[in-house]
Amino acid sequence: MVNARIGVLSPVNLAFPAVKDAFSELWPEADPICLLDESLYTDFVNSDFTVQPNLPEEAYTRIANLFQYSKNTGVDGIIFCGSVFGALVEEGRKALDIPVLTSFEGMIEEAFSFGSRIGIVTTAEGSLSCLIDDINRYADNNLAEYTIVSEVADGAFQKALDGDIESSDAMVIESASLVTECDSLMLGQFSMGRVAQKIINIVEKPVLTAPECAVKKMKRLMEV
Numbered sequence: 001m002v003n004a005r006i007g008v009l010s011p012v013n014l015a016f017p018a019v020k021d022a023f024s025e026l027w028p029e030a031d032p033i034c035l036l037d038e039s040l041y042t043d044f045v046n047s048d049f050t051v052q053p054n055l056p057e058e059a060y061t062r063i064a065n066l067f068q069y070s071k072n073t074g075v076d077g078i079i080f081c082g083s084v085f086g087a088l089v090e091e092g093r094k095a096l097d098i099p100v101l102t103s104f105e106g107m108i109e110e111a112f113s114f115g116s117r118i119g120i121v122t123t124a125e126g127s128l129s130c131l132i133d134d135i136n137r138y139a140d141n142n143l144a145e146y147t148i149v150s151e152v153a154d155g156a157f158q159k160a161l162d163g164d165i166e167s168s169d170a171m172v173i174e175s176a177s178l179v180t181e182c183d184s185l186m187l188g189q190f191s192m193g194r195v196a197q198k199i200i201n202i203v204e205k206p207v208l209t210a211p212e213c214a215v216k217k218m219k220r221l222m223e224v
Contacts (some may be wrong), residue, residue, distance in 0.1 A: 011085075115184065
């Protein structure tokens with residue numbers, strides 16, 4: 001199904017440009033339909049971008065309802081961009097008969113294809129913790145061994161939210177230059193996709209972004 005309609009769900013506007021760029025480059029025939037719900041961050045994410053412990057049932061219900069709404073618009077698959085909601089997405093997608101991807105699963109699969117030494121850069125500690133949790137679940141399910149080296153460009157996400165993209169990108173690039181002992185480098189949020197090209201020549205290893213990996217994985221699923 002080359003001309004698929006794909007729902008792109010996110011709690012922040014920052015993710016959408018990177019996802020649309022990935023579709024334009026990797027799957028121009030697809031039709032991405034964006035759906036924003038800022039209430040997810042407002043209601044369930046702390047000010048330091050960590051997820052509240054023991055999320056209430058309402059959080060799961062909210063995401064499941066978003067999935068159903070998106071499906072009702074006629075999409076053939078869904079990509080969810082909220083990096084801290086992986087476990088909720090995995091639970092909510094069980095009720096749907098179309099593919100639904102978490103923020104990280106495509107990127108995690110690709111990272112393991114390059115080797116077991118995984119590098120990560122994020123702009124928020126909460127995103128790093130959630131990505132590591134997702135890697136743990138993937139490794140457990142696939143009996144895979146791995147090591148992680150990571151850096152957090154602390155404060156870069158807030159600068160991006162405030163509109164200071166240049167400063168945010170500079171902080172990410174500096175953090176990426178410190179992650180050396182790895183086979184690939186993962187940029188741990190959808191909104192970081194824009195800075196990948198600035199990093200590739202610095203780190204001299206595969207730089208993986210969530211938008212590109214998600215689009216590639218969804219395209220493969222649609223072609224089956």
